Amino acid sequence: MADDGDNTTLAWLASPPGKGGIAIIILAGPDAEAIFGRIFKSAGRTGRENAGKENPTGSGLLLGEIFDGNDLIDQAVVCRPSENVVEVNIHGGPVVAARTLQLLAAGGAKVADHPPQNLAGALTQSYDEWRNPAIGGEMLAEINNAQSSHALACLCGQWSGGLSRLARQAISAMEGLAANSPTAGAGELAEKLEKAAAHLAKMRLLLKSPEVVLAGAPNSGKSTLANLLVGRPVSIVHHAPGTTRDWVRQQAVLDGVPIYLTDTAGIWDASDGTWSAVEKQAVRRAHERIAQADLVLLLHSADSPADAVQNALKADHCKNILRVRTKSDLHAPPAGCDLAVSAVTGTGIESLKKRSVAALGLANMNPAEPMAFTGRQANLLLRAAKSIRANRPDRARGYLAQLLEG
Ligand SMILES: Nc1nc2c(ncn2[C@@H]2O[C@H](COP(=O)(O)OP(=O)(O)OP(=O)(O)O)[C@@H](O)[C@H]2O)c(=O)[nH]1
Ligand SMILES: [Mg+2]
Known part of the structure; x- marks a missing residue:
């Protein structure tokens, strides 16, 4: 399933990036079992009757420990949802997840940034306008920092509307325009992009909790x-x-x-x-x-x-x-x-x-308004605005596509 058409064994973080209760790492490919076997010591199938049994196999959940040599990294619950696929559930601190991925890489797995089907697929299959994997990935990375429903709305609104919608509208306003041609309403459009970029400081303050x-x-x-x-x-x-x-x-x-x-x-x-x-x-x-x-x-x-x-x-x-x-x-x-x-x-x-x-400068923040919440987004918005003002719709489209898709 995830061998990229060759014999590569892939490992990736299947749970949202950032802090969380648990992290899920998937290892998929022909060497999944061998690579995982080098770092995992089983404590038996979960359930009292299986405790202490050596090397239990087959389906079901296994409890065990992940080691880096003699160093204990974490406890893990492991299952095999299908052949050549190992699902590893560990504690959700980013350090534990990163060390486990490093160990799998050292064992021969190729660590992927996102599932082979791509994060957009993980977020939604339903609407084309929601396929904004770069903004979606950044939203997932920040989501644990949103400590109120208002902060959560301001953040999540950017993926499904706000920032993503503005970028799509700007791209379609420049659809088919040749390089060096002016965009209709260029000044107004550039201003909207600049305004969205200028919200970065507010969004950062809101997400860090002042x-x-x-x-x-x-x-x-x-x-x-x-x-x-x-x-x-x-x-x-x-x-x-x-x-x-x-x-x-x-x-x-x-x-x-x-x-x-x-x-x-x-x-x-x-x-x-x-x-x-x-x-x-x-x-x-x-x-x-x-x-x-x-x-x-x-x-x-x-x-x-x-x-x-x-x-x-x-x-x-x-x-x-x-x-x-x-x-x-x-x-x-x-x-x-x-x-x-x-x-x-x-x-x-x-x-x-x-x-x-x-x-604090945080009054009247409207979750539906386009608001950058990462430096990457603000930077691309400003570059796109500058390109629009310079009659370079081709470049602006590129920056905005990058904003949405990474
Ligand atoms: N009537 C009334 N009493 C208050 C009010 N706010 C505080 N107090 C009283 O004022 C006294 C001091 O209150 P604290 O909240 O401990 O004051 P503080 O500034 O924390 O004091 P320190 O920790 O000593 O610096 C207490 O007896 C409170 O009940 C208020 O709005 N109305
Ligand atoms: Mg006091």
């Missing part, structure tokens, strides 16, 4: 707000200032956008040398998290002002700061304060989520 850090003076309500946004009591809350020492980082979803939210120790001016050694470390660790933030929510309340903290943040080179007045149920926010919340009554929390997403 780092949002809660900062403020002790007792300003950071931990209370962290617990509310995460949806469970992840940090200790107490009326005594200085409760949080080690920072606490958890996933949360703000208005559909997945983020990592970090609650930090309260920061205050200790120029009088009143910090204890532990407090000093806690504040240093808070600054470390703030320096890496995509957005800092700087909390302040009537009893915990922000000015000293804001000065302290300057050293962290933190540009994206949203000032949030807390405990609005206890003290009415001062005039001119445009973002006030109460973690007790919930007032202002929805507005805080929306403002945070906007401050």
